[in-house]
Amino acid sequence: MWIPLLLAACSQECPPGSARNAAGLCELFPEDSAAPETDTTDTADTDTDTDTDPTESLSLGDPIEELGGTASSGTPATEEWVDAVVLDEQLGVLAGVGGTVLFDHVKREVVAHYNTNRTYRVDADPDDMVAIVGTIHDGLRRINLSSGDVRRYYDGPSGVGHADVSISGGVVLVAWRSAGAWLMDTEFNTLAVIDATAATAAVIRGDRALYTDEEALILLDVSDPTQPAELARAVLPADGYDLDFDGTRAAVSLGGRGVVVFDVTGDTLTSLGALEVPGTAQGVALDGDYLWIGSWAVTALAWLGDGAPVVVGHEDPRFSAMAVGARDGIALVADWASATVLRRSDGLGGPEIHLKDQITFQRDTDVNLTVDNYGAFPLSFSAEQPGNGFSIAPASLTLEPGASGTITVTPPSGSAPNSQLTWSSDDPDEPSGRIRIMAAEGGAGSAHPDFELVGFTWPDKTLQNFRLADYKGKAVFLSYWADY
Amino acid sequence: MCSLEVPDIQSSIADLYSEDDLQVLFINSKDPYEVAYEFMDSVEVSLPSLLEGEDLYMSYPRKSGGFAPYPLQVVIDRDGITRYVAYQYDAQAVRDVIDEVLSE
Secondary structure (H helix, E strand, O other): OOOEEOOOOOOOOOOOOEEEOOOOOEEEOOOOOOOOOOOOOOOOOOOOOOOOOOOOOOEEOOOEEEEEEOOOOOOOOOOOEEEEEEOOOOEEEEEEOOEEEEEEOOOOEEEEEEOOOOEEEEEEEOOOOEEEEEEOOOOEEEEEOOOOOEEEEOOOOOOOOOOEEEEEOOEEEEEEOOOEEEEEEOOOOEEEEEOOOOOOEEEEEOOEEEEEOOOEEEEEEOOOOOOOEEEEEEEOOOOOOEEEEOOOEEEEEOEOOOEEEEEOHHHOOEEEEEEOOOOOEOEEEEEOOEEEEEOEOOEEEEEOOOOOOEEEEEEOOOOOEOEEEEEOOEEEEEEEOEEEEEEEOOOEEOOOEEOOOEEEEOOOOOEEEEEEEOOOOOEEEEEOOOOOOOEEEOOEEEEOOOOEEEEEEEOOOOOOOOEEEEEEEOOOOOOEEEEEEEEOOOOOOOEOOOOEEEEEEOOOOOOEEEEHHHHOOOEEEEEEEOOO | OOOOHHHHHHHHOHHHOOOOOEEEEEEEOOOOHHHHHHHHHHHOOOOEEEOOOHHHHHOOOOOOOOOOOOOEEEEEOOOOEEEEEEOOOOHHHHHHHHHHHHOO
């Protein structure tokens, strides 16, 4: 398939793997022709300390295509999807506030709905067509995906939600945040309690299982699930959110600390490298030599083929990429209000631009606009001078993979109107965009309202008053939340 | 899943700065004290949890178009000026703004 690329303003030749067509654009070689092994020596080897550039055998292009979703931004949210699993080439399972569903990811339709309250995690065994879900405050459920039968388990330990669940070959591994990791059968008889005071993520596949406690990733031999044996452990810098494992590699997401990938062959845990992604790394899904990551702000795709993992693409979610399931090149994203289906292409990577769509300015004060390249190829960016007396410098940037650049926006002096900035790039799925330049009013750039609210600091139960004015001289980070 | 980021904020933001430089506050809009305490107890996060923040939450400019899950993240500088307002939790972006504020 011919994919035209925008030419970077600074380069004369087409990037490796592509050739100039009659319209003057660089087109990638079609996938079924013998695309030459591209030597991307003009790509700086920035983040890896291996001899070879991990992107050497990738061609330039956008590796992620959105096939569709079940809801679009702008429509009211009726679902809140938070986890997803792909079963096969037709079906997947999604879990959320409103329950669990069997989902046809080809037609992008719900096939069956199971009444499971406030569901937080799901895993499924496609061979047995059984799913296990973990709910907040409401225990575990086993769902027979063929018959629709849902079995509830009441008597778990009284940890409040935040359990992870996994199932393989009739054995269930449950991580209870404050009661450790348990092995159970599908009738919810406990087979073994793994000695841990807290477990945050878990995965079982065949006779091997992994879980995270508050310090480490632990590998277990569960060939006899009544006698799990620890094989290896690796210290982690933060609690694990989610785990995936395919027999040879394991990926663990660490929230704001990114993702770490491990080689699990030979029953040892060897780190292959860490990945940073925009947002907060929540859900991970391995698919052959690729890894999908749902991180709220983006769905990222990483390539594991040459040792050190490298991010090769991002896709903006329709809402928030809470988690991902993947199989055979298809990713099913639990995209909050939408079930979004993505497809990846083999052997393609590209520059990935990341920047805001709005900046606010205060009277007579410059604003810095940061442009990031989250991709695996160099990014070219250029912007037009905004109207209404604003000026920008510089007007263009070239960013190596993983690099950031800054454009300074200067408002006209005195009382300035709003404006906008139009930009273009050689990111194949974001070739252009517009940034609104807004005068600060009530948002970023203006004084935050002083407040005085009653509150407590765990473990202390006493209530006291908290005022914003008490923290003048410090930076303050407010995070609003609600129990759901 | 608005409560999910609470423990992550501890490890990905609060733990990385000195208490002299950064104050992290959780603000809950509508849940009663018992629910908020039970939650903080379950995740063992020892950062202030403020209650009845509904009016304050509604005072921020609304995100135009579309929906987002509940969370709202705000960074305020040493002079009390709002520097960052976001409807999605992005630990890296928050750290970038805090670093910028602390370097001023």
